[in-house]
Amino acid sequence: MAVWYLYSILGLIVLSIFTKHFLNKIQNLPPTPFPCLPIIGHLYLLKQPIHATLSRIAKRYGHVLLLRLGSRKVLVVSSPSAAEECLTKNDIVFANRPRFLIGKHLAYNFTTISWAPYGDHWRNLRRIASLELLSPTRLQMLYDIRADEMRMMIRTLLDSQERVVDLRPLLFELTLNMMMRMITGKSYYGKNVGDLEEANRFREFHVETFKLGSATTIGDFFPWIKSWNIERRMIACQTKRDGFTQELMEERRRKMKADSYYGGRKETMLDVLLSLQESEPEYYSDEIIKGLMLDLILGGTDTTINTMEWALSLLLNHPEELERAQIEIDNHISEGRLLHESDLPHLPYLRSIINETMRMYPAPLLAPQESSAECSVGGFRIPAGTTLMINVWAIQNDPNIWTDPTNFKPERFKGISETTGVKDVFRLMPFGYGRRSCPGDGLALRVIGLTLGSLIQCFEWTRVDKEMVDMTEGISFTLQKARPLQAKCRPRAAMAEMLSKI
Numbered sequence: 001m002a003v004w005y006l007y008s009i010l011g012l013i014v015l016s017i018f019t020k021h022f023l024n025k026i027q028n029l030p031p032t033p034f035p036c037l038p039i040i041g042h043l044y045l046l047k048q049p050i051h052a053t054l055s056r057i058a059k060r061y062g063h064v065l066l067l068r069l070g071s072r073k074v075l076v077v078s079s080p081s082a083a084e085e086c087l088t089k090n091d092i093v094f095a096n097r098p099r100f101l102i103g104k105h106l107a108y109n110f111t112t113i114s115w116a117p118y119g120d121h122w123r124n125l126r127r128i129a130s131l132e133l134l135s136p137t138r139l140q141m142l143y144d145i146r147a148d149e150m151r152m153m154i155r156t157l158l159d160s161q162e163r164v165v166d167l168r169p170l171l172f173e174l175t176l177n178m179m180m181r182m183i184t185g186k187s188y189y190g191k192n193v194g195d196l197e198e199a200n201r202f203r204e205f206h207v208e209t210f211k212l213g214s215a216t217t218i219g220d221f222f223p224w225i226k227s228w229n230i231e232r233r234m235i236a237c238q239t240k241r242d243g244f245t246q247e248l249m250e251e252r253r254r255k256m257k258a259d260s261y262y263g264g265r266k267e268t269m270l271d272v273l274l275s276l277q278e279s280e281p282e283y284y285s286d287e288i289i290k291g292l293m294l295d296l297i298l299g300g301t302d303t304t305i306n307t308m309e310w311a312l313s314l315l316l317n318h319p320e321e322l323e324r325a326q327i328e329i330d331n332h333i334s335e336g337r338l339l340h341e342s343d344l345p346h347l348p349y350l351r352s353i354i355n356e357t358m359r360m361y362p363a364p365l366l367a368p369q370e371s372s373a374e375c376s377v378g379g380f381r382i383p384a385g386t387t388l389m390i391n392v393w394a395i396q397n398d399p400n401i402w403t404d405p406t407n408f409k410p411e412r413f414k415g416i417s418e419t420t421g422v423k424d425v426f427r428l429m430p431f432g433y434g435r436r437s438c439p440g441d442g443l444a445l446r447v448i449g450l451t452l453g454s455l456i457q458c459f460e461w462t463r464v465d466k467e468m469v470d471m472t473e474g475i476s477f478t479l480q481k482a483r484p485l486q487a488k489c490r491p492r493a494a495m496a497e498m499l500s501k502i
Helices: 002-026 050-061 080-089 101-105 120-133 136-141 143-159 167-184 196-213 228-257 269-279 286-299 302-317 319-332 341-346 348-360 392-396 422-427 441-458 493-499
Strands: 064-069 072-077 375-377 380-382 387-390 459-462 486-491
Touching: 050 064, 050 072, 050 392, 072 080, 080 375, 080 387, 080 422, 101 228, 120 269, 120 286, 136 143, 136 441, 143 167, 143 341, 143 441, 167 269, 167 286, 167 302, 167 441, 196 228, 196 286, 228 269, 228 286, 269 286, 302 319, 302 348, 302 441, 302 459, 319 341, 319 348, 319 441, 341 348, 341 441, 348 441, 392 422, 441 459, 441 493, 486 493
Parallel strands: 072 387
Antiparallel strands: 064 072, 375 380, 459 486
């Protein structure tokens, strides 16, 4: 009898699997890998690195495919045409975010620009970020901060010449200090830290945020299972973040009210937000301002650092490209001065290097989006409530789209402007596209261009030994290098006198 029951149960499971498979076809849903197991769905297929696994599945089943990950329907898109359809014709439909635990606990219950649902509140946050905080005019006003941090990094490298330098920590400190000084007026890394205790508090929760942000939370796929440990860590981390940013706001308010405070001049992004709060206190609550600050810190650092580290690694493995970039910079900057951000539009080969780096090593998957209504993609019916994952890495490394995609060839971008046609936009979109694209792309390109250009202009770079730089990808959501970059540098002969005066 027990054996009969066992066979009956197995029979029902098999029948269920086949029924779901054929229903997908009848309902005109996208192709889906077989089998889709009860409860877990296709989770059994996902192996690290996820973007490479999804790319392999797409090659077998198609560039528009539907997965079931636990209780979630997930649309995986791996072609420019399908991405274009999602982010243009269906842009509003896919303008929501899935309700993951990170959005609940680390984004003020889905009210920050990164995790808020599409609507009036999100549109206003996007407007503030684009027009008040990250506009070209505002970024130009804050240029001196970025230039000052760049000079400090150059001085650090001068003290380390001919020795092995760990580049990632330097790039990390540079980028975080740029962001924090632009937002709050304070540095938290390096020699110019004012309050060590405050700096340590910031460093602690910043590292914890990235760990939690990249953690797979079982509750996101099985809502009936509580991820108590992860949720407790998220709540504790958010308590620290909230308290820290609240203290910064109170401190900045006191400075703004002081009679001697710069004659009312807005020195930081936080000053801008607090001024808006004075004019519209009913909307610009402390929570809204803290959410914007934390989004800027989180969104404007890790991917930027990764791009710079990958770019320097590629140039060390291709010294002829490094020399070509140096010649371009020398030809443009002939007055014996350091590179400025205003020089970047006149350095097309440097921009090609950056584009090629972002093509080869992007953040692999765009931040997930979710459909608010039924729609059509690639001729298939997409149900409401489907999570969208666009595999940028697969698109940008597809040999059917890019010639010889595994080789570093900056010249492939020769003559391609920053505002290319739609076809080119969806072949290369490291910052996404449409309503949910990254509003900080302009800042990221300024930081990357200034940093990479300055390091190329000022120093001769060599590998630590005769071995090529290891380009193995690490297992991370933002595609870090498995082995952080080390290199040697010395001042270029033509720059030695000027660098001695920095």
